[in-house]
Amino acid sequence: MKIAVDAMGGDHAPQAIVEGILLAAKEYSDVEFILYGDGEQIKPILGESYNTDKIKIVHTNEKINSDDEPVRAIRSKRDASMVLAARAVKEGEADALFSAGNTGALLAAGLLIIGRIKGIDRPGLMPILPVIGKDDQFVFMDVGANSDSKPENLLQFGILGSYYAQFVLGKEKPKVALLNNGAEASKGSDLSKKTYELLEAEESLHFIGNIEARELLSGDADVIVTDGFTGNAVLKTIEGTAFGLMKLMKSSIMSGGVKSKLGGLLIKDALGSVKDTMDYSKHGGAVLFGLRAPVVKTHGSADKVAVYYTIKQIRKIISSHVIPDLVTHFETHPKESNLK
Incomplete structure (x- = not known):
């Protein structure tokens, strides 16, 4: 190749x-x-x-x-x-x-x-993200290729993401979720509500409903779809939060005296594992799918x-x-x- x-x-x-x-x-x-x-x-x-x-x-x-x-x-x-x-x-x-x-x-x-x-109709930008607490990954689409999307575009993102999850990540029956501001079908914007209807009606997809941003890294879904504007903002928030937390922990350990520094040495391997999990570089790039x-x-x-x-x-x-x-x-x- x-x-x-x-x-x-x-x-x-x-x-x-x-x-x-x-x-x-x-x-x-x-x-x-x-x-x-x-x-x-x-x-x-x-x-x-x-x-x-x-x-x-x-x-x-x-x-x-x-x-x-x-x-x-x-x-x-x-x-x-x-x-x-x-x-x-x-x-x-x-x-x-x-x-x-x-x-x-x-x-x-x-x-x-x-x-x-x-x-x-429109390719989407799809990164592969880690699941917290598990040796697993999920796909998130779209994160910036299309700032304005129609419900039909998000339906296709669900189909494309399911193909990737199935054939590349080895998920037998990928679970598809729609990123929204609540779990109920009635929640969200007109785009979210119409997309929900299309995803639910698509018999080929294993659609599990809405998922909130706080559950994004939980592993509840193998494919999470959204519009490019929202996806880009969420992705950068995740990256910024992960970087900020690691910086905060390091700063707290280094400025906390002898006990904190000794404790830091004891949990160094665990912190390294956390850093590796949240490090985008270890999960590959974003596919223009x-x-x-x-x-x-x-x-x-x-x-x-x-x-x-x-x-x-x-x-x-x-x-x-x-x-x-x-x-x-x-x-x-x-x-x-x-x-x-």
Whole structure:
């Protein structure tokens, strides 16, 4: 399998991107990488001993910046690293696209170059999140690809998320929930109420009703759907709260005297486990799901560890054949939304 890499996307590119690719290349002998970016910057990071059969460089000096207007950048910067990587996937030279760059531009590249699956109105941005207290994960969709969504879009997010949970995470009968401000069916906005009706009527889904934000990480649902505006706000709240709590605990231990510091040493391993659970970098990137090939976005501030875990995730997606299955299903049954 081949992965096209936007080596120039992200806050720490190309250093963190290339170092993460090297970690992944050592572990996965069945994966080849095509790095799109400035060869003069990439080659020194790779060093002299990298396997040229497994890692190839396609040189370009052009890149998309974080403050570029997404659609304009994709159309005007035709030789940008992200654009070339997307084109490689479109033309069948690579199986998936990976980037830590401009999220809006990546979505535009996915839609304009790779293309959405026929029958899918809007792809969604879907991260994989941890379940607290269990060695488990769930999918959350959408977290920013669509600020304004219709009930039909959220229904499709439920179907797409169920496919991923079933074929990639191994959930036999994924439980689908709608993020809302109460458990009752009558709660929420017009969007929530209409979406609830559609999800409940969809016989292919195991819809369990509404779920509140405080129950998000409980493991009660395998797939949680919402609109992109709400999902993005919730995701950033989770990230900020997790970071803040870890910082607060560390500060309290360090400023609490000898007893606190001794106690901190005793619970160091437990705190490390908590940090690992809440560390987004250990759970892979967010999938732009609904496109004709895997397009995966990791955090702009990602380090080499986050890159490695995202490559691990992409490899699993490709191996599962979930995208070809989705393409076949939706294009064979364009007016149906049932899972196989």
